[in-house]
Amino acid sequence: MSAEIICVGTELLLGDILNSNAQFLAQQLAQLGIPHYYQTVVGDNPERLKQVIEIAISRAQILIFTGGLGPTPDDLTCEAIADFFGVPLVERADIIEDITRKYALRDRLMTPSNRKQALIPQGAEILPNPTGTAPGIIWQPRPELTIFTFPGVSSEMYRMWQETTVPFLKSQGWGKEIIYSRMLKFWGIAESALAEKVSSYLNLPNPTVAPYAAKGEVRLRVSASSASQAAAQELISPVEKQLKDIAGLDYYGADDDTLASVVGELLRSAGETLSVAESCTGGGLGQMLTEISGSSEYFWGGVISYDNSVKVGLLGVNPEDLAKFGAVSATVAEQMAIGVRSRLATTWGLSITGVAGPGGGTDTKPVGLVYIGLAGANGEVESFEYRFGAVRGRSLIRHVSACTALDNLRRKLLSSVLNKNV
Amino acid sequence: MSAEIICVGTELLLGDILNSNAQFLAQQLAQLGIPHYYQTVVGDNPERLKQVIEIAISRAQILIFTGGLGPTPDDLTCEAIADFFGVPLVERADIIEDITRKYALRDRLMTPSNRKQALIPQGAEILPNPTGTAPGIIWQPRPELTIFTFPGVSSEMYRMWQETTVPFLKSQGWGKEIIYSRMLKFWGIAESALAEKVSSYLNLPNPTVAPYAAKGEVRLRVSASSASQAAAQELISPVEKQLKDIAGLDYYGADDDTLASVVGELLRSAGETLSVAESCTGGGLGQMLTEISGSSEYFWGGVISYDNSVKVGLLGVNPEDLAKFGAVSATVAEQMAIGVRSRLATTWGLSITGVAGPGGGTDTKPVGLVYIGLAGANGEVESFEYRFGAVRGRSLIRHVSACTALDNLRRKLLSSVLNKNV
Numbered sequence: 001m002s003a004e005i006i007c008v009g010t011e012l013l014l015g016d017i018l019n020s021n022a023q024f025l026a027q028q029l030a031q032l033g034i035p036h037y038y039q040t041v042v043g044d045n046p047e048r049l050k051q052v053i054e055i056a057i058s059r060a061q062i063l064i065f066t067g068g069l070g071p072t073p074d075d076l077t078c079e080a081i082a083d084f085f086g087v088p089l090v091e092r093a094d095i096i097e098d099i100t101r102k103y104a105l106r107d108r109l110m111t112p113s114n115r116k117q118a119l120i121p122q123g124a125e126i127l128p129n130p131t132g133t134a135p136g137i138i139w140q141p142r143p144e145l146t147i148f149t150f151p152g153v154s155s156e157m158y159r160m161w162q163e164t165t166v167p168f169l170k171s172q173g174w175g176k177e178i179i180y181s182r183m184l185k186f187w188g189i190a191e192s193a194l195a196e197k198v199s200s201y202l203n204l205p206n207p208t209v210a211p212y213a214a215k216g217e218v219r220l221r222v223s224a225s226s227a228s229q230a231a232a233q234e235l236i237s238p239v240e241k242q243l244k245d246i247a248g249l250d251y252y253g254a255d256d257d258t259l260a261s262v263v264g265e266l267l268r269s270a271g272e273t274l275s276v277a278e279s280c281t282g283g284g285l286g287q288m289l290t291e292i293s294g295s296s297e298y299f300w301g302g303v304i305s306y307d308n309s310v311k312v313g314l315l316g317v318n319p320e321d322l323a324k325f326g327a328v329s330a331t332v333a334e335q336m337a338i339g340v341r342s343r344l345a346t347t348w349g350l351s352i353t354g355v356a357g358p359g360g361g362t363d364t365k366p367v368g369l370v371y372i373g374l375a376g377a378n379g380e381v382e383s384f385e386y387r388f389g390a391v392r393g394r395s396l397i398r399h400v401s402a403c404t405a406l407d408n409l410r411r412k413l414l415s416s417v418l419n420k421n422v
Numbered sequence: 423m424s425a426e427i428i429c430v431g432t433e434l435l436l437g438d439i440l441n442s443n444a445q446f447l448a449q450q451l452a453q454l455g456i457p458h459y460y461q462t463v464v465g466d467n468p469e470r471l472k473q474v475i476e477i478a479i480s481r482a483q484i485l486i487f488t489g490g491l492g493p494t495p496d497d498l499t500c501e502a503i504a505d506f507f508g509v510p511l512v513e514r515a516d517i518i519e520d521i522t523r524k525y526a527l528r529d530r531l532m533t534p535s536n537r538k539q540a541l542i543p544q545g546a547e548i549l550p551n552p553t554g555t556a557p558g559i560i561w562q563p564r565p566e567l568t569i570f571t572f573p574g575v576s577s578e579m580y581r582m583w584q585e586t587t588v589p590f591l592k593s594q595g596w597g598k599e600i601i602y603s604r605m606l607k608f609w610g611i612a613e614s615a616l617a618e619k620v621s622s623y624l625n626l627p628n629p630t631v632a633p634y635a636a637k638g639e640v641r642l643r644v645s646a647s648s649a650s651q652a653a654a655q656e657l658i659s660p661v662e663k664q665l666k667d668i669a670g671l672d673y674y675g676a677d678d679d680t681l682a683s684v685v686g687e688l689l690r691s692a693g694e695t696l697s698v699a700e701s702c703t704g705g706g707l708g709q710m711l712t713e714i715s716g717s718s719e720y721f722w723g724g725v726i727s728y729d730n731s732v733k734v735g736l737l738g739v740n741p742e743d744l745a746k747f748g749a750v751s752a753t754v755a756e757q758m759a760i761g762v763r764s765r766l767a768t769t770w771g772l773s774i775t776g777v778a779g780p781g782g783g784t785d786t787k788p789v790g791l792v793y794i795g796l797a798g799a800n801g802e803v804e805s806f807e808y809r810f811g812a813v814r815g816r817s818l819i820r821h822v823s824a825c826t827a828l829d830n831l832r833r834k835l836l837s838s839v840l841n842k843n844v
Contacts, residue, residue: 010632011632011634011643012444012445012448012461013448013452013458013459013461014448014449014452014601014603014645015444015445015446015447015448015449015450015451015452016449016634016643017445018440018441018442018445019440019441019444019445020440022434022437022441022463023437023439023440023441024437025437026434026435026436026437027436027437027438028437029437030435030436030437036435037435037464037465037467037470038462038463038464038470038474039434039435039461039462039463040460040461040462040463041444041460041461041462042459042460043459045459048459048460051481052460055477059473070613070635071613071614071617072613072614072617072624072633073624073625074624074632102811102813105809105811105813106809106810106811107809108612111612111614111615111618112618113614113617113618114614130813131813131814131815153635153636155815155818210438276705276726278705278708280712281709281712282705282708282709282711282712282713282717282721282723283698283700283704283705283706283707283708283709283711283712283724283726284705284708284709284712285705286700286704286705286706286708286726286728287703287704287705287706287709287820289704289705290702290703290704290705290706290726290728290820291704291816291817291820293778293779293780293781293816294781295704295728296728296729299704299728299729300728300729300731300732301725301726301727301728301729301732301736302705302725302726302728303723303724303725303726303736304698304705304708304712304723304724304725304726305723306708306712306717306718306721306722306723306724307718307721307722307723307766309722309766309767310722310723310766313765313766314723314725314736314765314766343735343736344729344731344732344735344736345731356715357715358715359715359716394713394715395713398709398712398713
């Protein structure tokens with residue numbers, strides 16, 4: 001028994017979008033232990049799509065389609081599938097009702113073209129789409145063959161997969177040997193340095209340990225294959241502990257943890273609060289912190305002091321120091337942190353000022369130079385200098401700056417916890 | 423004549439990596455005007471690879487392989503191709519020499535396993551790899567069929583494509599007809615509504631017009647196939663103009679334009695400045711605005727007033743109104759906009775307050791309810807109410823809120839320009 005992933009969309013053939021849906025589905029199938037040997041991409045063309053179905057049913061028993069469920073005439077996945085198996089499409093009143101309700105929630109009326117999304121092959125079950133208008137289908141057009149369809153919009157597909165497809169697959173007795181993974185996350189260490197530290201783990205058979213690097217962060221995926229999640233966790237657990245011990249403070253969290261969520265938990269459990277003052281990140285640090293639901297408990301807000309007048313006016317940065325040291329300096333970072341902390345009356349004040357580029361760099365203050373300020377109780381203040389390098393580009397420099405600010409606060413909060421425990 | 427992309431690698435089937443090679447090759451083929459209708463992903467398995475070749479040669483005349491050229495035993499693309507066409511592999515002395523030289527440059531000795539990379543099908547040409555050790559091949563195993571192989575390492579493939587493959591394709595007379603596209607972007611209209619307005623354009627043969635939707639934005643891709651970019655632009659130009667006329671103010675920009683860059687251009691040309699006050703977006707609006715290099719010319723900064731104390735203390739929101747109407751209300755949005763505008767002394771003040779969820783919603787103030795405030799000269803202030811719906815989720819509600827705030831300012835700035843011109 002094996003699955004095949006079929007992604008439908010001319011935009012994939014034109015290279016307009018990256019096929020992240022195929023990666024998501026591949027990971028999910030691997031986790032469920034359902035083998036899959038082929039992925040096919042085909043355009044919005046019914047004849048070619050039918051040829052792809054013909055090939056796929058000769059080599060797989062589960063076909064997973066993404067894309068082509070939208071309301072426009074070039075969305076024809078459902079039509080082509082029904083046509084291939086010689087079954088008519090039927091309009092489902094419950095889908096019409098669901099679409100009408102979703103439009104009403106947004107104060108909008110369903111358009112005639114949306115009716116198309118209510119057509120599914122006779123005999124197919126609806127695979128509910130909680131967020132979008134296009135539902136998918138679960139259909140057994142013949143024995144030993146199951147078809148799933150998903151919209152191309154990734155966020156919609158993810159929820160449909162987790163909420164309906166995984167339980168359905170398990171109910172069929174598929175996915176018995178599961179692969180369970182933990183993604184360990186690290187900040188402040190290079191991929192090659194971490195890989196060397198843990199080199200003896202990189203050739204383990206089960207669990208396996210594989211390093212990844214992305215946007216300044218390094219990850220180790222620890223994966224175990226076993227009959228149950230509990231058994232897999234038992235295999236992973238000692239290895240995970242050893243890897244954390246080796247990495248020390250560079251390890252910050254696992255799986256869904258982010259630097260912002262980890263910092264948030266530390267602040268929440270200490271009963272402390274945070275405010276931010278941002279120059280070159282322009283709001284990105286606040287954005288990260290507030291991505292966490294419930295962050296209002298410990299994050300009070302901040303000042304985006306993009307222009308120097310705001311650094312002086314709203315944060316109380318000394319204009320003479322600003323002129324003497326420049327906006328990108330340890331002094332100004334510290335005064336920004338002190339200023340926002342006292343004005344917002346929080347436990348901590350965290351600031352960022354730097355040259356994000358591509359313009360504005362000089363010999364002494366090159367693109368990628370960033371200062372982070374951290375103010376705490378009793379007028380205590382620290383600053384940290386980083387040279388992220390111009391080659392990383394504006395967007396990545398800003399992202400890494402915000403993450404590094406959070407990482408500094410994380411290490412500070414952890415050392416406070418350690419000191420209290422001593 | 424058409425091409426097929428065949429990506430070889432078990433890591434793709436496990437979802438360990440994103441198939442960015444397929445996107446690169448798809449874009450390149452589109453630019454060269456070489457049609458391609460299918461992409462296939464298959465693991466490091468010789469029998470399945472040979473089945474994929476059998477299918478591919480029945481529907482394409484150019485096969486482009488990536489992956490499986492490395493020195494390890496599971497790298498078997500070349501072997502499987504040669505085997506399929508019944509041709510022996512031969513060791514090429516010039517490849518051995520090249521690998522030896524590259525290893526010497528890194529002060530290393532060629533390992534026995536690298537010898538494998540010197541084996542290519544008899545009769546094939548070498549496709550040189552300037553950076554890595556694994557060369558590709560260019561091979562015509564039979565008339566009307568050309569095979570290219572590339573390593574899976576993207577950076578090596580890119581250079582091999584640009585330096586050798588593109589000139590070769592052109593020398594064969596392929597890639598004469600290029601495809602040129604413009605991506606038109608719209609905000610404030612649903613995909614289905616726009617598709618209906620422009621329905622008569624969706625079946626044009628050349629240029630073609632195709633709708634896309636992502637994260638609240640709708641796009642129309644207008645693509646023309648022609649002998650040159652200039653000729654393609656001439657085909658696109660009148661259709662683009664008509665589409666813009668139909669969409670009116672819902673059209674905001676094309677290609678690399680973002681709402682933030684378009685708003686930035688309007689502010690810059692009017693010599694006006696902007697500040698923001700953000701509650702539920704927590705800095706995301708400032709982040710978007712400052713993603714644009716040079717935004718310091720018109721964006722001065724803002725206040726992240728996540729906690730109500732910051733709305734009162736730093737923005738001057740009236741505490742009685744806050745208690746009476748609640749933080750998520752038109753009144754508070756307006757006072758936030760007025761407050762940030764006056765404190766930062768900018769032409770415009772733009773504010774956002776809303777319920778991003780998943781918690782915090784009530785019957786009268788459900789998740790997804792968002793108010794946007796816009797303050798201008800002479801104490802003028804407006805507010806706008808949106809119900810984005812809880813189903814979209816926290817992250818998307820925040821994203822759409824920030825974009826909608828920018829869109830309101832964009833429409834306001836455009837109407838000022840129109841009024842001045844009257």
